[in-house]
Amino acid sequence: MNIGNKIKTVRLENGLTQSKLANELPVTQGYLSQIENGIRTPSIQTLDAIAKRLNVKVADLMKEA
Incomplete structure (x- = not known):
């Protein structure tokens, strides 16, 4: 899962x-x-x-699924 997919999911x-x-x-x-x-x-x-607004860490959006 790439960054974009993670952003969309969250x-x-x-x-x-x-x-x-x-x-x-x-x-x-x-x-x-x-x-x-x-x-x-x-x-x-x-x-x-984006991460701040979605209440997640940047690292969470960047790590591999």
Whole structure:
């Protein structure tokens, strides 16, 4: 499972849509979609913001499943 898949899984577990999550972050819904689909790799700053919002550690999003 890659970072994007983990973000999507945790986002859905938190009951958030891509749009809702993106509105709470410094990214667009389109960019978040690209991250979740493995098209783009988030910067460390973006990954940190996503992890904080989803109440997980960056390391949890980065480790292999």
